[in-house]
Amino acid sequence: MADPTTEPLVSFRSVHKAFGTYVAVKSLDLDIHRGEFIAFMGPSGCGKTTTLRMLAGLEAPTSGTITIGGKVMNDVPPHQRDTPLVWQSLALFPFLSVVENVEFGLRMRGVAPKERRDRAMLWLERMQLKGFETRRIDQLSGGQRQRVALARSLVTEPEMLLLDEPLSALDAHLVIRMQGVLTRLQKELGITFVYVTHSQSEAFAMADRVVIMGNGEIAQVGRPQEIFRGPKSRFVAEFVGRNNILGGTVKAGMLETAQGVVPVPAVRDGKAEIVVAADRVTVSGARPEGAAIRASFLSEEFAGTGIICYFETADGAEWKAQVTESQLATLQPESGQEFWLSWNANSAHVMGG
Amino acid sequence: MMRKFDPYPHVWRLPLLLWQGAFFVVPLVFMAALSFWLVKNYRMEPAFAFDNWERMLGRGAFWDAYWLTLLRACMAGVIASLIAFPASLFLAFHLTPQGRRFALLCLIVPFFTSFLVRAYAWQVILAESGPVNAVLGGLGLGPYTMLNSGFGAMVGYMTLVLPLVVIFQTWSLAAIEKSLIEAAANLGASPVRTLVSVIIPAAKTGLVLGAVFAFIMTFGDFVSPFYLGGSKPPTLTILIIDTTKSGQQWPRAAVVAIVMILTLFAVATAALKAAYGRRG
Amino acid sequence: MKPLSGLGWIYLLALFTFVFAPIVASVIFSFNSDRFPTLPLGSFTTDWYVRAFGRAEVWTAIGNSLIVAAVTSFLATFIGFATAYTDFRYGFKFKQAYLALALLPPTLPLVIMGLAMLAWLSQVGLSGTLTGIVIAHVVLATPFAMAICRLRLSQMDPSLEAAAWNLGAGQWAAMRYVILPFCGPAIVSALCLTAAVSFDEFIVAWFVSGLNRTVPVMILEILQGNVDPQINAIGTVVFLTSMSLVIAAQVLIFRRRRDG
Numbered sequence: 001m002a003d004p005t006t007e008p009l010v011s012f013r014s015v016h017k018a019f020g021t022y023v024a025v026k027s028l029d030l031d032i033h034r035g036e037f038i039a040f041m042g043p044s045g046c047g048k049t050t051t052l053r054m055l056a057g058l059e060a061p062t063s064g065t066i067t068i069g070g071k072v073m074n075d076v077p078p079h080q081r082d083t084p085l086v087w088q089s090l091a092l093f094p095f096l097s098v099v100e101n102v103e104f105g106l107r108m109r110g111v112a113p114k115e116r117r118d119r120a121m122l123w124l125e126r127m128q129l130k131g132f133e134t135r136r137i138d139q140l141s142g143g144q145r146q147r148v149a150l151a152r153s154l155v156t157e158p159e160m161l162l163l164d165e166p167l168s169a170l171d172a173h174l175v176i177r178m179q180g181v182l183t184r185l186q187k188e189l190g191i192t193f194v195y196v197t198h199s200q201s202e203a204f205a206m207a208d209r210v211v212i213m214g215n216g217e218i219a220q221v222g223r224p225q226e227i228f229r230g231p232k233s234r235f236v237a238e239f240v241g242r243n244n245i246l247g248g249t250v251k252a253g254m255l256e257t258a259q260g261v262v263p264v265p266a267v268r269d270g271k272a273e274i275v276v277a278a279d280r281v282t283v284s285g286a287r288p289e290g291a292a293i294r295a296s297f298l299s300e301e302f303a304g305t306g307i308i309c310y311f312e313t314a315d316g317a318e319w320k321a322q323v324t325e326s327q328l329a330t331l332q333p334e335s336g337q338e339f340w341l342s343w344n345a346n347s348a349h350v351m352g353g
Numbered sequence: 354m355m356r357k358f359d360p361y362p363h364v365w366r367l368p369l370l371l372w373q374g375a376f377f378v379v380p381l382v383f384m385a386a387l388s389f390w391l392v393k394n395y396r397m398e399p400a401f402a403f404d405n406w407e408r409m410l411g412r413g414a415f416w417d418a419y420w421l422t423l424l425r426a427c428m429a430g431v432i433a434s435l436i437a438f439p440a441s442l443f444l445a446f447h448l449t450p451q452g453r454r455f456a457l458l459c460l461i462v463p464f465f466t467s468f469l470v471r472a473y474a475w476q477v478i479l480a481e482s483g484p485v486n487a488v489l490g491g492l493g494l495g496p497y498t499m500l501n502s503g504f505g506a507m508v509g510y511m512t513l514v515l516p517l518v519v520i521f522q523t524w525s526l527a528a529i530e531k532s533l534i535e536a537a538a539n540l541g542a543s544p545v546r547t548l549v550s551v552i553i554p555a556a557k558t559g560l561v562l563g564a565v566f567a568f569i570m571t572f573g574d575f576v577s578p579f580y581l582g583g584s585k586p587p588t589l590t591i592l593i594i595d596t597t598k599s600g601q602q603w604p605r606a607a608v609v610a611i612v613m614i615l616t617l618f619a620v621a622t623a624a625l626k627a628a629y630g631r632r633g
Numbered sequence: 634m635k636p637l638s639g640l641g642w643i644y645l646l647a648l649f650t651f652v653f654a655p656i657v658a659s660v661i662f663s664f665n666s667d668r669f670p671t672l673p674l675g676s677f678t679t680d681w682y683v684r685a686f687g688r689a690e691v692w693t694a695i696g697n698s699l700i701v702a703a704v705t706s707f708l709a710t711f712i713g714f715a716t717a718y719t720d721f722r723y724g725f726k727f728k729q730a731y732l733a734l735a736l737l738p739p740t741l742p743l744v745i746m747g748l749a750m751l752a753w754l755s756q757v758g759l760s761g762t763l764t765g766i767v768i769a770h771v772v773l774a775t776p777f778a779m780a781i782c783r784l785r786l787s788q789m790d791p792s793l794e795a796a797a798w799n800l801g802a803g804q805w806a807a808m809r810y811v812i813l814p815f816c817g818p819a820i821v822s823a824l825c826l827t828a829a830v831s832f833d834e835f836i837v838a839w840f841v842s843g844l845n846r847t848v849p850v851m852i853l854e855i856l857q858g859n860v861d862p863q864i865n866a867i868g869t870v871v872f873l874t875s876m877s878l879v880i881a882a883q884v885l886i887f888r889r890r891r892d893g
Contacts, residue, residue, distance in 0.1 A: 359804075361804045361805070362719070362723060364715070365715040365716075365718050366715070366719045366723070366731075368711065368712040368715045368716070369712055369715065369731070369735055369775070369779075370731070370734070372708075372712055372771060372772070373734045373735070373772060374734075376750075376753075376768050376769070376772050377734070377737075377738055377772045378734070379753060380749035380750055380752065380753035380754075381749050383749070383756065384745075384748060384749040384752055384753070436648070437648075439641070440644055440645050440648045442641075443641035443644065443645055444645070447638055447641055456645075458883055459649070461879070461883075462876065462879060463652055463656065465826075465829045465833060465875045465876070465878070465879045466833065466871075466872050466876070467833050467835070467849055467852065467868055467872065467875075468833075469835055469852050469853055469856065469868075470655075470659050470864065470865070470868030470871065470872065471655035471656060471659070472655070473659065473852075473856060473864050473865070473868070474654075474655035474656070474662065474865070475655050476860070477658065477662060477669070477670055478654065478655070478658055480669065480671075482669060483669075483671050484658075484670070487671045487672035487673075488672060512651070512652065512655060515648065515651070515652055516652055519648070569740060569742075572742065573741075573742020573744060574742075575744050575836070590744045593744050593745070593748055594744060597748055597751070597840070603748070603751075603752055606748055607748065607752070610745040610748050610749070613745060614741070617740075617741075617742075621740070
C-alpha cells in the first residue's frame with residue numbers, strides 16, 4: 001500500500017501545459033506515492049490524459065517541473081524513461097506475434113534473445129496466455145489483447161504503470177473482471193498504478209486515491225469515499241455520483257433558499273451550497289419533519305442500485321432521489337405530480353467547508 | 354534550455370524538398386526565364402526580351418492551335434463524362450463491393466501500359482483496310498476514313514481518360530448514402546428525378562474531378578493528336594515538340610508551355626472551386 | 634430491374650472492350666503474320682519477336698530501361714516514404730505547399746515536363762544521360778510512392794509509434810522496428826509501381842535521352858519511321874513486364890487489407 005511518509009515517487013510542481021493558445025493543464029501540484037493506485041478522472045478535455053502523457057514523456061511541460069524518483073524528468077525523452085503505458089487503443093503491434101509484442105521492451109533494452117523470450121513467456125503464463133504466444137494479435141479476443149498489453153508493459157518490471165482508459169473498449173462484464181485483475185496485480189506487484197479514466201465506477205472501484213480534474217486543473221484529490229461524500233465544489237458534486245445541490249444564505253443554522261428554509265449542519269453565516277446525495281433523499285406525499293423541499297415528478301430510471309426518480313423544483317433545478325422498487329409502487333408518481341423531498345439535515349454536505 | 358539539434362525529422366522532410374526543388378521547381382522556373390532569352394546563330398543567350406512572346410502570341414497559327422487544343426480538351430471532358438456515367442452508375446449501384454473493387458482495379462491496369470503501343474494498336478484497328486472496316490464492309494458499309502481526323506484523336510483521348518473518369522465517378526457515386534436514395538424514392542421521386550436532384554448533386558465532387566482530369570490529360574496529350582489525329586492542324590503539344598526538336602527554338606517552346614500551364618491552372622482552380630464549393 | 638441490369642452489363646462490357654481493345658489487339662497482332670493486320674487474321678507466327686529481339690539496340694534499350702526503372706524505383710520510394718511519414722507525423726508551417734510539391738508533378742503535361750527537364754538538364758550538363766532520365770522519372774514517380782505509403786500509414790494506429798518509444802525504442806529504433814515493418818507491404822508495392830511508371834514513360838525520356846534510349850523511346854522512334862509489327866512484339870513484352878509489376882503491387886495492397 002501507499003506509504004506517504006517516504007519521499008513521493010512522482011512530484012508535479014506548478015506544471016503548465018499549453019498547446020498553442022489552448023491550455024491543457026494549469027498549475028498542477030501533486031505528489032504520487034510509491035505503491036499507490038491513483039486514478040485521474042474527469043470529463044474529456046479536462047487534462048487528465050495530457051498529465052499522463054507528460055509522465056510518459058510524450059509531452060513536455062510548458063513550465064513547471066515533473067520529478068520521478070527525485071530526478072527532474074522534463075526533458076528526458078520517452079524511451080529513456082521507465083514509464084510503460086497501457087494505451088486506450090492498446091497499440092499492440094499487429095505485425096508481431098503475441099510473445100514478440102511482450103518482449104518488445106526487453107529487445108529495445110538490449111536483453112539477449114534467450115533471456116527476453118523466457119521473461120516474456122513467464123509474463124504470458126502469469127496473464128493466463130500460455131499457448132497463445134505464437135498467435136497474431138488479430139486472432140485474440142478483447143480480454144486477451146488487454147492482458148497482452150499488460151504483460152508487454154510489465155515485462156520490464158517498472159516501478160510505475162500508466163493506464164490510459166484501458167477498459168473503455170471492453171464489454172461491461174469484461175470490465176468488472178479486468179478491474180479485479182488490475183487491483184490484484186497492483187497489490188501483488190506493489191508498484192504504482194496511475195490510471196486515467198472518465199468512468200467514475202472504474203476509478204472509485206480500484207483507486208486508493210482519486211484526482212478529479214476539470215478545465216486543466218485539479219478540482220479535488222482524496223480517497224473515493226471522501227470525494228463521494230464530500231465534494232468540494234459544484235463541479236465535483238455534479239461530476240461524481242448523483243448529487244443534488246441547494247444554494248442559499250445561512251442564518252443561524254438555517255439555509256434560506258428559493259425553495260424555502262431548511263436546517264443545515266453547523267456552519268458560519270453567509271452564502272453556502274449544500275449537497276444532498278440522491279440515496280439520502282426520501283420522497284413523500286405529505287410534508288415531513290426537518291429538511292425538505294417541494295418538487296414535481298418528471299420521470300424514473302432503473303439504475304443498478306435502485307430506481308432514480310427525477311424531479312424539478314419551482315425554479316427549474318433538477319433533483320434526483322434514489323428509491324426502491326416497493327417505494328416506487330407505493331408512491332405511484334405521475335408526471336407533474338408534486339412531492340416532498342426530505343433528508344436528514346446532518347447527512348447534507350456543505351461545500352467549500 | 355537549449356535543445357539539442359535533432360536530425361531525425363529533417364532526414365524525412367528534406368529529400369522531397371531537395372529533389373522536387375532542384376528537379377521540378379527549378380526546371381519550371383528556368384523554363385519561364387528561358388522564354389525571355391534570345392536565340393542568335395542557333396545559340397541561346399540569356400536576355401530579358403519579349404521577342405519570343407511577341408512572335409508566338411502574334412501568330413495566327415499559335416492561336417489556331419490554342420483554340421483547337423482547348424476545344425478538344427473540353428469536348429473530351431464532356432464526352433468522357435457522358436460515356437462513363439452510365440457505367441459508373443451501374444458499377445456503383447448494381448455491383449457488390451468486391452465486384453466493384455475488382456472492376457476498378459482492372460481499370461487501373463491500362464494506366465500502366467504503354468499508351469504508345471495502344472495508340473499504334475488503334476492505328477491498325479482503325480486503318481482503311483483494318484479489322485473495323487473489314488467488319489463494316491461485311492455489313493455493306495464503308496470503308497470509312499477514321500485515322501488522321503478529329504475522330505481518330507478522340508478515340509485516342511478516350512482510351513487515355515475513360516478509365517480514370519469511371520474510377521472518379523464510381524468512387525463518388527458509391528460513397529452516397531443509400532438511405533438518401535431510398536428516402537427520395539420513398540417520397541415518391543421517380544428514378545429520373547432521384548438521379549437529377551439527389552444522386553448527381555451528391556456525387557458532384559467526383560463528377561467534376563473526373564471531367565477536370567479528362568480535360569487536363571487531353572490538353573497535355575500529344576500521342577493521340579500526333580499518331581491518330583494526323584498532327585495537322587497541330588495542337589499545342591505538337592507545337593512544343595516541333596519547336597523544340599527542329600530548330601533549337603527552346604525559348605519559343607517555353608512560351609507555349611507557359612501559356613499551357615496558365616490555362617491549366619485557371620481551369621483547375623475554377624473546377625476545384627465548383628467541385629468543393631457549397632452544394633445546392 | 635432485370636432488363637435494366639442486363640443493359641447495364643452490356644454497357645459495361647462495351648466500355649471495358651473499348652478500353653482493353655488496343656491492349657488485347659497489340660498482343661494478338663504480335664503473333665499475326667500480316668504486316669497490316671485485318672480480319673480475317675493471318676497465320677500464327679513468332680517471327681516479329683525473333684526479329685525484334687534479334688536486334689542489338691533492343692537489348693541495349695531493355696538494359697537502359699531496367700537500370701533506369703530500378704534506380705528510379707528505389708529513389709522515388711525512399712523520397713515518397715519519407716514524405717508520407719513527414720505528412721503523417723509532423724504538422725508545420727507551409728505544409729500545404731509542401732504537400733503540393735509532393736503531389737503536383739503528375740498533373741503537369743509530360744511534354745512541358747520534358748521541355749523543362751531538357752532545358753535545365755542541358756544547362757547542368759546532364760541531358761542525354763541515363764542519370765538525366767532517372768532524375769526526371771523520380772520527379773514523376775515519387776507522388777505515387779508517397780500516395781501508397783501515406784495510405785498505409787493512415788491505416789496505422791497513431792499510438793503505435795509512441796508505444797514503441799514508451800517501451801524504450803528511440804526514434805530511429807521505432808522507425809526500424811515499428812514503422813518500417815508496418816509499411817513493409819506498401820513499400821514493396823511502391824517499388825513495383827514506381828518501376829512500372831518509369832518503365833512505361835516515354836515523353837520526358839524522349840526529350841531527355843539523346844542517344845541513351847529506353848524501350849518506350851525506341852518504340853516512339855520506330856513509330857515515327859517505318860511502322861512494323863515488331864512494335865507489337867516489343868510492346869507485348871513491355872506490357873507483360875509492367876503488368877507483372879502492377880499486379881504484384883496490387884496483390885500486396887490486397888493482402889495487407891486482409892491483415893488489417
